[in-house]
Amino acid sequence: MKTAIIYATSHGTTEKVCKTIAAKIDQSDLIDLKKTGPIDLSSYGQAIIGGSIHAGRIQKRVQSFCQNNRDRMLQMRIGLFICAMNEAEFEKELNLAFPEWIRNHAISKKVTGGEFLFEKMNFIERFLIKKISGISQSVSNIDYSKIDELVAEMSQ
Numbered sequence: 612m613k614t615a616i617i618y619a620t621s622h623g624t625t626e627k628v629c630k631t632i633a634a635k636i637d638q639s640d641l642i643d644l645k646k647t648g649p650i651d652l653s654s655y656g657q658a659i660i661g662g663s664i665h666a667g668r669i670q671k672r673v674q675s676f677c678q679n680n681r682d683r684m685l686q687m688r689i690g691l692f693i694c695a696m697n698e699a700e701f702e703k704e705l706n707l708a709f710p711e712w713i714r715n716h717a718i719s720k721k722v723t724g725g726e727f728l729f730e731k732m733n734f735i736e737r738f739l740i741k742k743i744s745g746i747s748q749s750v751s752n753i754d755y756s757k758i759d760e761l762v763a764e765m766s767q
């Protein structure tokens with residue numbers, strides 16, 4: 612069964628997570644929503660959809676993709692994940708990121724942690740992150756155990 616790994620990324624962390632997932636799943640294709648037009652899901656048996664949280668929200672591209680492909684996705688095995696850094700909000704952010712119909716249908720839902728990559732942030736982002744989190748240097752908190760759980764659940 613082929614797997615589509617569909618994602619949006621701002622600074623590359625979600626893409627990094629997707630590449631890690633792809634390396635662990637046979638017959639998977641990586642699809643960056645920023646670089647592609649309409650996606651034909653007919654040749655895929657399952658899809659993993661991921662994005663990252665900025666100011667509490669997932670990318671609009673991910674929201675629109677879910678909305679526009681609802682009927683097909685309800686016929687597929689679905690995995691969902693977000694990259695995020697504010698652990699206290701993880702559950703809330705995951706619930707807000709994906710609509711209820713797809714969360715109820717999904718086989719696997721994970722928060723895979725994230726990264727603050729200061730070298731990729733613009734001035735305002737740098738200022739905000741320093742102010743809100745108190746962090747002023749790049750840090751990687753990717754939770755590889757959550758990636759493994761996602762892969763295991765999608766491979767059952």
Ligand SMILES: Cc1cc2nc3c(=O)[nH]c(=O)nc-3n(C[C@H](O)[C@H](O)[C@H](O)COP(=O)(O)O)c2cc1C
Pocket residue numbers: 619620621622623624625626662663664665666667668694695696697698700704724725726727728732736739740
């Ligand atoms: C400007 C900015 C705002 C962010 N806001 C949130 C947030 O509200 N909640 C959260 O959990 N993480 C937040 N993060 C952390 C991102 O989710 C994290 O950096 C993630 O790894 C980004 O992935 P990407 O590079 O694929 O976009 C924020 C990061 C930035 C740079």
